[in-house]
Amino acid sequence: MSQLPRRTKIVATIGPASRDPEVLVRMIDAGMDVVRLNFSHGSHEDHAETVQMVRAAADRAGRPIAVLQDLPGPKIRLGQVADEPVQLHKGQRLTLASGSVSDIGTAERLVVAWDRFAEAVEVGEEVHIADGMIRLRIESVRSGDGEADCVVEIGGPVSSRKGVNLSGPADLLPAVPEEDLEHLAAGKAMGVDLVAVSFVRRAEDLEALRSRTRCPLIAKFEKPQAIAAAESIVAASDCIMVARGDLGIELPLQQVPRVQKQLIALAGAYARPSITATQMLESMVSSARPTRAEVTDVANAILDGTDAVMLSQESAIGMYPVEAITTLAEVARETETIAPFHDWNERRVRRDSKDPGWAVARSAVHTAQELDAAAIVVPTLSGRSARLVSAHRPDRPVIALSPSRETVARCNLMWGVDGAMMHHHAVTEELIKDAATKVRELGWLKPGDRVVITAGLPSGTPGTTSLLQVQTV
Numbered sequence: 001m002s003q004l005p006r007r008t009k010i011v012a013t014i015g016p017a018s019r020d021p022e023v024l025v026r027m028i029d030a031g032m033d034v035v036r037l038n039f040s041h042g043s044h045e046d047h048a049e050t051v052q053m054v055r056a057a058a059d060r061a062g063r064p065i066a067v068l069q070d071l072p073g074p075k076i077r078l079g080q081v082a083d084e085p086v087q088l089h090k091g092q093r094l095t096l097a098s099g100s101v102s103d104i105g106t107a108e109r110l111v112v113a114w115d116r117f118a119e120a121v122e123v124g125e126e127v128h129i130a131d132g133m134i135r136l137r138i139e140s141v142r143s144g145d146g147e148a149d150c151v152v153e154i155g156g157p158v159s160s161r162k163g164v165n166l167s168g169p170a171d172l173l174p175a176v177p178e179e180d181l182e183h184l185a186a187g188k189a190m191g192v193d194l195v196a197v198s199f200v201r202r203a204e205d206l207e208a209l210r211s212r213t214r215c216p217l218i219a220k221f222e223k224p225q226a227i228a229a230a231e232s233i234v235a236a237s238d239c240i241m242v243a244r245g246d247l248g249i250e251l252p253l254q255q256v257p258r259v260q261k262q263l264i265a266l267a268g269a270y271a272r273p274s275i276t277a278t279q280m281l282e283s284m285v286s287s288a289r290p291t292r293a294e295v296t297d298v299a300n301a302i303l304d305g306t307d308a309v310m311l312s313q314e315s316a317i318g319m320y321p322v323e324a325i326t327t328l329a330e331v332a333r334e335t336e337t338i339a340p341f342h343d344w345n346e347r348r349v350r351r352d353s354k355d356p357g358w359a360v361a362r363s364a365v366h367t368a369q370e371l372d373a374a375a376i377v378v379p380t381l382s383g384r385s386a387r388l389v390s391a392h393r394p395d396r397p398v399i400a401l402s403p404s405r406e407t408v409a410r411c412n413l414m415w416g417v418d419g420a421m422m423h424h425h426a427v428t429e430e431l432i433k434d435a436a437t438k439v440r441e442l443g444w445l446k447p448g449d450r451v452v453i454t455a456g457l458p459s460g461t462p463g464t465t466s467l468l469q470v471q472t473v
Contacts, residue, residue: 005397007416008332009033009308010325011068011275014050015041015316024057026322027315028065031329033412034194035065036310037187040072041161044186051190064419066194066409068218069187071180073198074173076164078129079103079111085157088134092155096127096136098146101161112164116172118143126153128165132249134158165249175205184212193409194218196241201225203236216410218275221263222246230266239413240267241310244278264304269350271358271391273413276301277310281327285318290327298328299335305348305393307415344393345369357465361388364452364468368396371470374449375399377435379422383407383414385454385465390414399444401435418444428455428467436471449473 011034012018012027024035035054037047051067058065079101086107088094098118099111114120118141121127127136127150136150187195196218197206202225206217216238219226223246226233234240242260251259260276267274280298281290298309309328315321345365352358368376375397378386386400393415400411403424411419422438425431432453439445450472456465 006031006329006332007336008302008306008328009413009415010328010332011036011277011308011310011413012315012321012325013038013310013312014054015313017317017319018315018321019050019053021053021057023321024053025060027325028057028061028063030322030325032325033065034068034308036068036070036196036312037192038070038312038316039183039187040070040075040077044183047186048190051192064405064409064412066412067190067192068194068196068413069183069190069192069215070196070220071183071198072177073180073200073220074175074177075199076112076114076117076166076173077101078158078160078162078164079105079113080160081105081110081158084159086159087157088152088155090152090155092152093139094136094150094152096148096150107158110158114173115146117166118146118148120166120172121148125167128249129158130156130162131245132165163246165246173199175201176208180209181212184209187215188213193406194239194413196220198243199223199226199246200233202229203232206233206236221259222250224250227251227259227263230263234263234266234270234272237272239273239275239307241275241277242306244276245312248278260301261304264301264306265348268305268344268348268391271349271388273307273387273390273415274305275308275310275413276304276306278312280309280311281314281324284314284320284324284327288320288323290324295327295331298331302332302335303339305344307390308413339393341393341395348393349388349391357385357388360454360465360468361385362392364389364454365392365394367468367470368394368452371450371452373452373470374445375439375451377401377439377451377453378417379425379431379435379453379455380407380465383410385456386411386417386419387414388465389454390417397444399439401438431455432469432471436473440473445473447473 012032013036082104095109101113103111105111121138125138135154140149195215198220200219218239219233219237220241220243222243248256264274281294283291314324377399379401380386398417400419401422408419411417454468
């Protein structure tokens with residue numbers, strides 16, 4: 001029996017477990033669509049080498065792969081830890097002291113790499129370390145010395161650069177740290193395709209980076225302030241990520257499922273792709289088989305309408321990176337057989353009566369369904385037309401064709417979209433004719449198949465999609 005098509009995209013973080021040319025090819029063959037580079041760890045030289053390996057692996061596998069640069073953002077982190085990991089024990093007293101990421105701490109005195117740390121905490125407040133695995137409570141604060149004394153309420157191992165979550169005023173942190181600007185420039189030189197912005201609190205945090213990159217910006221939802229400003233942030237973004245790790249620390253844990261559903265629905269309303277991240281298959285860090293709860297979690301995210309699901313530790317440091325991707329692909333295929341396509345078609349996207357592109361995208365989906373077309377073919381310069389069609393969740397393939405390698409790669413994050421290169425055309429009639437020829441040459445469709453093709457007038461101008469045509473390839 002032939003394998004079902006998969007529409008949900010898979011993002012995988014690259015780390016020591018997967019930073020190998022042969023492993024990368026196997027991950028691509030298993031279904032990886034986007035690689036994530038976590039710039040909170042590793043050097044620019046290491047990441048540049050990884051990008052080169054990914055490009056080479058993609059060429060070998062014969063599939064375009066997008067590279068996502070994940071900026072650290074205004075994240076508070078520990079400095080270095082001597083003889084790591086150190087073990088913190090319940091009831092133990094220790095000091096947290098302001099310093100830099102290069103300062104070395106111990107089990108008795110950990111360094112927090114933020115000079116305003118002591119201003120942001122008060123006696124009685126909780127401090128979470130390592131995604132909430134460690135919990136401390138502030139007993140005294142010495143602001144003049146930049147220090148706070150704590151007691152350990154939940155212990156465990158602590159190592160260098162682990163994240164620190166405070167309940168104090170987040171507005172003391174800069175919107176875009178200087179370190180992120182350096183990372184952004186390095187990523188541009190490497191040729192990354194997408195940029196994830198961490199700890200977004202307001203729409204203006206994204207606009208501060210717009211002039212510095214041409215890459216689409218992914219707003220990561222990790223802070224309560226972002227949830228309060230969700231609609232304006234989604235509207236200002238190109239994509240969103242529901243980053244459930246920090247979100248589950250910053251919010252009461254029981255609110256995370258509701259917030260996940262609300263954010264994915266809001267992204268759909270604005271036709272923005274969404275990524276659901278953190279602990280999707282956490283047990284596969286050390287187990288070849290996921291838990292039933294994890295499989296159900298992945299399936300529910302897909303039924304919520306997420307465009308992509310993401311692996312973090314599972315593919316970065318886990319023992320089974322290829323198997324984790326295979327699992328996601330299998331769960332996606334099975335879940336998509338019960339996806340509510342009709343409801344998504346009719347209600348998912350908020351209409352924009354001033355933009356013909358939205359109406360054409362919706363019409364293309366309905367026309368393809370009514371005529372039982374084999375696919376929707378979308379020539380696109382920027383990827384916007386493909387994104388609008390994808391947002392309506394058609395029940396048949398979407399093929400994006402573009403003269404831009406970057407656009408083809410970025411389509412890897414769009415639900416149900418496969419991308420390929422085609423020549424640039426200045427005449428709409430030639431564009432449509434070549435599109436029909438191209439999909440047949442690619443082997444994705446066979447002669448005699450009927451397709452719906454969208455196009456713009458004038459051809460070659462981004463954002464002008466205004467017509468659709470039915471063709472037989």
